[in-house]
Amino acid sequence: MMEKICVSVQHVTKQFGKHIVLRNLDLNIKEGEVFGLLGPSGAGKTTLVKELSGLDIPTSGTNIVLNQRMPDLKIINRIGYMAQSDALYEDLSAKENLQFFSNLYGIKGKRQQERIQEVMQLVDLTDHLYKLVSDYSGGMMRRLSLAIALLHEPELLILDEPTVGIDPVLRKRIWDAFFHLNKKGTTIIVTTHVMDEAEKCDRLGLMRDGSIIAVGTPQELKQRTRTASIEEAFLAYGGEGI
Numbered sequence: 001m002m003e004k005i006c007v008s009v010q011h012v013t014k015q016f017g018k019h020i021v022l023r024n025l026d027l028n029i030k031e032g033e034v035f036g037l038l039g040p041s042g043a044g045k046t047t048l049v050k051e052l053s054g055l056d057i058p059t060s061g062t063n064i065v066l067n068q069r070m071p072d073l074k075i076i077n078r079i080g081y082m083a084q085s086d087a088l089y090e091d092l093s094a095k096e097n098l099q100f101f102s103n104l105y106g107i108k109g110k111r112q113q114e115r116i117q118e119v120m121q122l123v124d125l126t127d128h129l130y131k132l133v134s135d136y137s138g139g140m141m142r143r144l145s146l147a148i149a150l151l152h153e154p155e156l157l158i159l160d161e162p163t164v165g166i167d168p169v170l171r172k173r174i175w176d177a178f179f180h181l182n183k184k185g186t187t188i189i190v191t192t193h194v195m196d197e198a199e200k201c202d203r204l205g206l207m208r209d210g211s212i213i214a215v216g217t218p219q220e221l222k223q224r225t226r227t228a229s230i231e232e233a234f235l236a237y238g239g240e241g242i
């Protein structure tokens with residue numbers, strides 16, 4: 001079977017003034033995979049996923065997402081993006097936040113009510129639907145952000161450190177939700193520092209200092225470097241530790 005490409009990063013460079021943040025990156029992400037971007041703080045992960053989400057543009061090179069050159073408004077509607085910091089209206093309830101974003105996506109009426117129920121169930125916040133977001137804990141806010149990213153049933157879900165500040169039990173629950181969506185066909189790109197999360201990905205791109213230093217399944221990366229863990233593999237590829 002021919003594997004379809006969901007994301008193609010082609011010779012992408014990003015500079016902020018003299019500072020080169022992405023160095024001539026090339027990367028293909030396949031449809032239906034869970035792809036992890038792993039690297040230390042400052043490696044350029046957020047910069048890359050922002051471009052893939054259509055929120056930023058490269059200085060040079062091309063990002064193709066779902067067969068279109070980004071940024072592209074039609075494609076943005078087919079992507080769910082969860083940023084590192086939560087973009088929520090804290091003086092509104094969770095439900096009002098969900099309604100607001102549903103309206104932005106053009107999800108209305110009965111369908112809106114159904115989707116709100118579905119996504120809140122998925123992130124296990126059904127009991128807190130009417131609570132003001134200002135009364136939510138940090139972990140609850142992260143889950144609400146995830147629920148919002150899922151409202152319009154995106155084909156591609158881009159998650160920037162989705163489980164930061166979330167305890168292990170909830171982290172597992174959130175990853176279960178990712179796998180559930182992935183089984184139904186959603187492609188997932190996730191940035192992480194967390195090794196056990198990296199191990200859960202189908203493939204990983206190891207990033208350091210604006211470059212992708214290796215790509216492969218967790219198994220491949222360990223085998224190629226004859227190491228026992230992703231962390232050691234990262235070091236063997238010339239990473240400086242995460």
Ligand SMILES: Nc1ncnc2c1ncn2[C@@H]1O[C@H](COP(=O)(O)OP(=O)(O)OP(=O)(O)O)[C@@H](O)[C@H]1O
Binds near residue numbers: 021084
């Ligand atoms: N708007 C900006 N202007 C100037 N420099 C920026 C800007 N955005 C990012 N950078 C720089 O780009 C580099 C890469 O940042 P980026 O957030 O992409 O890294 P990261 O791998 O996602 O790190 P983290 O895990 O901490 O989020 C950093 O050195 C950062 O300071």
